[in-house]
Amino acid sequence: MADDPLTAQTAQRTLARALRDGGAYADLFCERRSSVQMRLQEGAMHEAGLSQVLGAGVRVVVGESAGYAYIEDLTEERLLEAAARAAAIARLTAEGSSRSARLQRLHRAGDALYDRARTENAEPMHLANLLERADAAARKVDTRIVAVNAHVLDELQEIWIARSDGSFRYDRRPMVTLGVQCIARSDRERGTGYCADGGRTSMTFFQSTTPEELARESARVAVVNAEARPAPAGEFETLLGAGGGGVLLHEAVGHGLEGDFNRRGVSLYSGRIGERVASELVTIYDDGDIPEERGSTSFDDEGTPCGHTVLVERGVLRGYLHDELNARLMGMHSTGNGRRQSYRHLPQPRMCNTYMPPGDAQLDEMIASIDRGIYAKSFAGGQVDIGKGDFVFMIAEGYLIERGRLGAAVRNATIVGNGPDAMTKVTAVGNDARLARRHYTCGKGGQYVPVGVGMPTLQISAMSVGGTDGE
């Protein structure tokens, strides 16, 4: 791998320039990202590509304001220009008079969370082989599989963060993803299945979680959906599947606990720490330090170590997710949740890996207890309105429950609910907690970052299902 694009001396001078016109704090985020990806379509290796990105951004913070400028030509001259542009925020407010401290020696993150030894992207031959295996396995599942689309990504992100408090850190973060999409065709309909996994690891991950396993799962769901009937419309008792059901926690609760919304007082959870916000069966954590999870990093994109944050404990709101700026304004400490998509973006408080620990209910007993309902086994994604708490998520695989038994598969539908309302309607928590397969990405304010989710099966007494079958 190439040399460091940034020396301590240059970083030091950039920070000094950033704070010359005032300001309370400054940082420099430098990133080098190299990735390779390949895509297989219709049984043939269809696309191959690589990306080599290098850039840096300078931030100056004054009160609740931030000035920012990024560049891609990393000469000292251009870095100083960027620092001067970011300092415009200080000239505007004429507040703060911090000096940048002397930078410490570059601290290189350890290997606790992911293997940092790898310095090169995986060989294309290796990637091609994984895709070919996935394709062959998916086609073998069922004659109704009419199309297979598989993609694989291997990425290495190196970051250098220099802060005006003297901290200077480096990390190398790996990320791999292998995803398989299948389309099945039945007499009645086309259906899609998607299955992906990976995380902050290397291609060796796919020795234990094999391409064949992902392909078979994707093909199975495609066939289920091709044979599925329209989902009903209306309010139903609902079971949300273990693992991927964690999208519910992410949308219905997690976003509403992010520090920026709460500092501004625009979240319905603002000012409610210590209050009951959910059924006492509900406990939710966000951890940035689970090995190899997509949302894990040795330290966040502001250089703050990631850890374990209790968000909701037995129904009571315990904490928010913080980056440095919002924590400071609220008199709290950063929880290591300051994340950004790239050097082109300012950090925001974001979730890392959000999950619920297990309860004691059995899945079969939960199904047996429902007279008429929906079992939403997995999800294709979700979205939330922070202020009102209304959220949706899209069912990727779902079934009717009729008189205590699993019934016919229902086609993809949206489930809509209100976060706090749904959380008080949790009537049982399964003993089957697990983290979902690692492929989720979260969008906020135009920035996309990898996250993890997890959950046991959850029983909710009423949710609106957006099907087309109007009884």
Added chain:
Amino acid sequence: MASEEEARDRARRAVEIALAAGASDAEARIVIARRFSAQARGERITKLDASDGRSLSMRLFLDGRKASMTGTQWSDEAIRFGVEKALEQARYTAVDPYAGLPEPGEIPDRELALYDLAIDARADEERLEDVRRVERSIRAADPRIDNSNGSHYDDASVTMALANSRGRLGSYRGTQIGVSASPVASEGRYKRTAHYGSASRFLARLDEPEEIAREAVRRTILFYGATKPRTQSTAVIFDREVAAAVLTDIFAACSAANVAVGNSWLVDRIGERIGSDLVDLLDDGTIPGALGSSPFDAEGVPSQRTPVFERGVLRSFLFDTYYARRLGARSTGNASGGGIGPNTFFLAPGKRSLEELIAATARGILVLETIGFATEHASGLYSRGARGIEIRDGELTEPIEEFTIAAPFPEILAGVDAVANDLKFDGSITSPSFRVAEMQISGSPSAL
């Protein structure tokens, strides 16, 4: 900032390097952008970002195989390094008879009015004043507005250059500007928020900050006291912004990349009547001044106007060169760099105003916001969370929320029975408001 001439030279140079490294054909696309964005909240400017970005995207061909490369570094050395790695990757792709550059051809010189000097010439203080005006106006507009998620301003000046090894060479420059507001009002424990903005290529065509603020506030306040509607089947009017979101899904089904692999509910349906007579859907890259216009697409194919649906009949899919060759068609100029994308994809407007549409609706729902995404294009089922206002006897009545609307796309298009005249070319997928005769609403249990 670099001139168009410099950008073209760099693109041409990248192609030379690729050929020297062994590529049989190559294409380079360069984007250089100056961006300014600011956020105001309360009395303060809370974010100010002034940055220059650049990127190089290349497609390389090697005797029927292909690979792509993107990056931010464009010294000869960095380009050579990336090209060599990409060519190595290309060896693992399948030989594909359809892969390759477009047939040689000229890019016609057409005046599309994409660039506004007034935007580039603005002083930072003028930009900041716009966003301060929005923020002040939302608080002045209604006493119930007690907070803000921040008002935004952004503008950009983008230079794009393209060169390929078959002699195609072109460049253009465009500007864009956008202002938006996000007021917050408390209603008990809940915070009501709405987001509303205006965007254009021209400073003079942007809505006034006060106007943007007023509309954002109106959309925030009108949901006070919203309830959950009962489960029912009823007429739905999609307000222009949510109508555009519906078109985004329809666009995906019209993309030849999805059609070619069976991932579209429109497969094998060219010539079929699918929509009502009012469904005229077009993709047009040649509308002067439109945000979605450009002289050529990501592979240098000149922009054109493509009727996709005419009076409800599916006429054409949207193609880049690759999928056009595969499906025996001609490129419609929709290459977007890594896929097929819209120029301006829109529904042709009708004659009546949205207000007249509402007045002509006996019973229904005006949908103002939808949430959710992830449509399964293979089966073509639309299902979203929604928020809106009930219509009874031609009048807007109570606000409603926390419900879903759903229907298969063919039924939505066949059910379009009125289209409003409120089309604006303010995005690459845009639509006038339209009404669908009947859709399934899922809310609280229906009364017996």
